[in-house]
Each structure stands twice: as structure tokens, then as C-alpha cells.
Amino acid sequence: MTDEQALQGLVEAFNAHDLDRIMAFFTDDCVLETPRGPDPWGTRFSGRAAVREGLSGRFAGIPDVHYGEDEHWACGEHAVSRWLLTGTSTAGEHIRVRGCDLFDLAPDGRIRRKDSYWKIVG
Secondary structure (H helix, E strand, O other), X not given: OXXXXXXXXXXXXHHOOOHHHHHOOEEEEEXXXXXXXXXXXXXXXXXXXXXXXHHHHHHHHOOOOEEXXXXXXXXXXXXXXXXXXXXXXXXXXXXEEEEEEEEEEOOOOOEEEEEEEEOXXX
């Protein structure tokens, strides 16, 4: 499986809201950096348990979150996914935003770091 195919599989796991399947794509020492948070890198989650908790928060905050119009490419130990996120927040806000993930990959192709960015709409 190519890195691009793996990233397509990751999007499919996200769209299925399947945390177990999502976490299979990550290394034990993985890091997740979200678009929002108190620091320039957003909010950082380090380690499998923390990353799983951070991703769980995405599904809790946007229960119908969906990633579409996705594209993926990789170069060595780095990869990018670009997508359109849609959904409705628990507060009733309709979300439609372009974003991307920058990935650092381990030698086995699993994700060591997922750094997410969203366009600011409004």
C-alpha cells in the first residue's frame, strides 16, 4: 500500500468515526496538533491515549463530521492531505471549511505527527 492509499484509508476511517481503525494508522509515540488552541500550534496531544482523546473530541464536537473532496500526496517521510470538512457542531453551527493535514511518517508508513489546519471562515 502506498502512503497515499494509506491516507485515503485514514480519511475513510475518520468518515466512519472509527477510533480503533483511525488509531491503527498512528505510532505509539504519535502527536496530534489541532487547528485551535492557546498556542501557535493549536492544542497538542502526545501519545496514543492523548491523541485518541483529542480525536474523540472532534467527533463529540461535530457529531456528523465528514471529510470530502480529499487529495493526498507523500514525499519520503512527509505527507499532506487536503480536504473539505463539513458537519454541524453541537451548538447547531453548520461548518464547511477547507483544510489540510501535514504528516510526519515513521519508516513503516504510520503517522508520527498529524498537524491540522483549517481556513478561517467568516
